[in-house]
Amino acid sequence: MTKTFKAVLLASIFAVFAIPASAARQERVQAKGKVFDVQGQPLAFATVALMAKDSTIVGGTSTDMEGAYVLEANAGSYTLVASMIGYRDLSLEVVLRAPVTELEEITLEDDSEMLEAAKVTEKVNLVEMKMDKIVMNVSQSAFAQTSNALDLVKKAPGVTIDKDGNIKLNGKSVSIWIDGRPSHMDGKSLENLLRSTSGTSIERFELMPNPSSKYDAQGQGGIINIKTKRNALAGFNGSLGGSAAGMYFKKPDVFEWNEDLWANLNYRGKKTNTFVNLYEGIYNMGMDFSTELELREPDFKQHTESFQNNSYRAFNVKLGNDWFINDKNILGVIATVPGSWNVMGGRKGEEYNGFTDQTLAGETARDLSSSLNNQKNLQGSANINYTHIFDPDRSAELTANLDWYRNASRDNNSISDRVVLEDESLGDIHEKVVANGSVLDIFSAKLDYQTVVWKNAMLETGAKWALSMTDNKMLKTETGLADNRNDFTYREQVAAAYVSLAKPFFDNKFTVKAGLRGEYTNSFGDWKSTGTSTPRSYFDLFPTVFLGYNHSENLMLNLSYTRRIQRPNYQNLNPAEEYVDAHSLVKGNPDLKPQYTNSVSASVMFFKHFSVAMGYDYTRDMFTQMPEYSVSGEQILTWANFGTNQMAYVNANISAFPIAKWLQWTLNLNALYSDNRNGELRNSNFIFAGYTDFSFILPKDWKIQIDGSYNTPMTWGYFKLSSMWSCNLGVKKTMLDNRLTISFDVDDIFRSSHQNMEIIGGDPNVIRAASTLKYYNQMVKIGVMWNFGQAQRTRYRKVGSLDETSRLGSGSLGGK
Incomplete structure (x- = not known):
């Protein structure tokens, strides 16, 4: 290992542990509360956020299984926003005072119109253009149910498969990742894995022709990340x-x-x-x-x-x-x-x-x-x-x-x-x-x-x-x-x-x-x-x-x-x-x-x-x-x-x-x-x-x-x-x-x-x-x-x- 690389590696590892240690901040106010539905049942994993007057998010968390949450912020006036899929958002003006502020209970109402619209119109587009990637929402495809992952990835924009079974994006070889981790496979081994993966288990393909330095440099044409479904229902x-x-x-x-x-x-x-x-x-x-x-x-x-x-x-x-x-x-x-x-x-x-x-x-x-x-x-x-x-x-x-x-x-x-x-x-x-x-x-x-x-x-x-x-x-x-x-x-x-x-x-x-x-x-x-x-x-x-x-x-x-x-x-x-x-x-x-x-x-x-x-x-x-x-x-x-x-x-x-x-x-x-x-x-x-x-x-x-x-x-x-x-x-x-x-x-x-x-x-x-x-x-x-x-x-x-x-x-x- 070269001295240059050792220096880069040690500097990065030092940054990993030094930054959190140096993130000292002033004493904070603790805000506590609970979120319920209209039947009085606690809502688990609802999103709760504090917003400053300029709409900057200064704190956020999700509720536990009892619907409880704890936030920390400096003393002052904020807008508290509670949201959850299937419910209407609720905003409250709150004032935080040291050391602990107990906030009133929040009740979220069902958003029946949104749920009904989701059933009929399928709001998510099949293909979405993001700042740094193209997203193909496989779950919205009519082909997903009878296809495997290999069949579906061929339909992604700019994707082709050469005579040896290698997947290419815009004509260039790519690395295939699954749920944010490299698959370590290509050619026949990758083909076997994708063919044995049901299309119904895939949420989306993320096509990244120019990924950031966080990702491995392997892959001439970038990365295709296959995101599988993770159920969010209790x-x-x-x-x-x-x-x-x-x-x-x-x-x-x-x-x-x-x-x-x-x-x-x-x-x-x-x-x-x-x-x-x-x-x-x-x-x-x-x-x-x-x-x-x-x-x-x-x-x-x-x-x-x-x-x-x-x-x-x-x-x-x-x-x-x-x-x-x-x-x-x-x-x-x-x-x-x-x-x-x-x-x-x-x-x-x-x-x-x-x-x-x-x-x-x-x-x-x-x-x-x-x-x-x-x-x-x-x-x-x-x-x-x-x-x-x-x-x-x-x-x-x-x-x-x-x-x-x-x-x-x-x-x-x-x-x-x-x-x-x-x-x-x-x-x-x-x-x-x-x-x-x-x-x-x-x-x-x-x-x-x-x-x-x-x-x-x-x-x-x-x-x-x-x-x-x-x-x-x-x-x-x-x-x-x-x-x-x-x-x-x-x-x-x-x-x-x-x-x-x-x-x-x-x-x-x-x-x-x-x-x-x-x-x-x-x-x-x-x-x-x-x-x-x-x-x-x-x-x-x-x-x-x-x-x-x-x-x-x-x-x-x-x-x-x-x-x-x-x-x-x-x-x-x-x-x-x-x-x-x-x-x-x-x-x-x-x-x-x-x-x-x-x-x-x-x-x-x-x-x-x-x-x-x-x-x-x-x-x-x-x-x-x-x-x-x-x-x-x-x-x-x-x-x-x-x-x-x-x-x-x-x-x-x-x-x-x-x-x-x-x-x-x-x-x-x-x-x-x-x-x-x-x-x-x-x-x-x-x-x-x-x-x-x-x-x-x-x-x-x-x-x-x-x-x-x-x-x-x-x-x-x-x-x-x-x-x-x-x-x-x-x-x-x-x-x-x-x-x-x-x-x-x-x-x-x-x-x-x-x-x-x-x-x-x-x-x-x-x-x-x-x-x-x-x-x-x-x-x-x-x-x-x-x-x-x-x-x-x-x-x-x-x-x-x-x-x-x-x-x-x-x-x-x-x-x-």
Whole structure:
């Protein structure tokens, strides 16, 4: 660890503990009172705040299970405001005198009009534009009930998924977080987790292309934070449901069938809040894969076609508990255990699911191939978190998190092929069997402190340490060849510290937020099979700057600059071979270096529903796959650093625009210009991506939603990808006082989910290399959901007691 990093880390930790100790304040007056409903029952978790004459919040808290609250402030006159969802706000003029002031009891009346309107019109927009992020309220989508998290994240504005299953935001790789914590996953492991997460358990997606220094610098394109639902009702509440889907495809003669069952349970008591999420699902999806290859030396042509049916079964168990020790101390635990089984192969009863035609020096031969890939994946994670609130008036709080994550996977890929002889008989079987096993463990500890300083500025600081260890073993057996073994281990430590300050000026019209994050990385890759190793250590600083102007709710302007890093994922470092089909394989590269991105952006939001953003990104050491070909026609894709990428983009968004009382329109358009350079090779292209959604809010609690997306062709590294588009329909009906919901969906209405890929540059011996991938995604889905539980409302308690963003005017840019 460098001396520079030690200094940054020690300074940050000193700030964490020194600031609360120095926050000495003058003697305060204690104000006590209680809040009740019209039946005389105490209201738990109601919000109570003290406001000065200039409307500045000087203190705030929430009531306990007896409806009691305690506030502290200087002696003087204030306005006391009590509020709670489902009740009318109440304001009282109060005078606080030392040492203790007993305030009169507060009675809140039911807001029946608000509750009735919420039932019929669903006030929250599907997509909302915030100062520092785009929020997609998944709970408002008609597709949520019959979809998993992977299906839903594809519908988020600016989100695409590449050919390897990596999620991208505005064309750039992102880190996926869940409930404010990094998932530590990408590629297949992330795909498995999202597919095993019910859409009904998700509240919203938060898209943050330029997150603040509080967040990890990992992620070229920023962060997508998946916020799951946490029930705020007292007593035992929850929901149960399930869905079934199917579709027959005539050409490959297959019937694909999906089904899932789920339960979201919650119990909120006097001192605890306990939740359990359960999920089980079965998925089947077909895929056609074809390739074309032409080489100069020797004179060689190859055409392959194959069909693969992906049969997938997943489960997910998530449970957690919060202990409200007292008004200033909260302890929580969360545990998650997802798992999956995946079988990829041909149609049932068929011996072969693919063929290859090869022409060498004018002579053509054909061989038949079959493949069967069995994959098993089991994950586990645990979190312990503790929050201590030093001073609610200043939002001064310290939060500690300890996390553990494990991902254990095993797959066995068997590929066999037989040459078709001149008399149409079959030659001997040539078989390859590749067995892969890997275990990944991640441990992390994190400490965050925040407080209001200088009356209205928010200071955030903290430190984090993370250790990642992965052990990968591969054994390849092939007819006529000696066994090939590959053992690769990788160990990585990242230590980080950050500080961030946000302050409004000129009556909260302008906000400036600046932060600095330092990260020291030490890694060691050991390729034991070859006796080679890759040690690496580096320290980086990641500055962030945000400027905001908030003229009114109808006009907001933002400018930002961030620097970010994208470290290779663990599978991309593993040199083990992974076969896609009989003649195509992918392998990692232990020498792969991280890529760095500098981003500047500007955005304007006006009249609540409209926004325009533009930006420029510069990335060096960009990740891509280097294509190579053997003389036998085998395609090998190896991960490598390509060179540089420059990207300029413009994004225009219309969020839930009310065309009529019964119709809302959402539109997201992205125009990008990308320029890739690597020595003499240069390719540039213009990319356009669009997403639109029409929501029909009809009488008697009917909702119809139609959405569609489109991507133009694009070039990335050595690959040129064709355009893609899709269209989906969702219908939702609620009844029995919103307790029962029935939904009907159609995915990929026009069966348009297919993509062509052409390889450009790379191997100079290649005349042409191309492939076509077609997914059988179309599904007709039916879902049912039942909500149950008590009707008594409580306020969802947020760690930290009171949201202080109102004291910062135009927002804590990039902070929350």
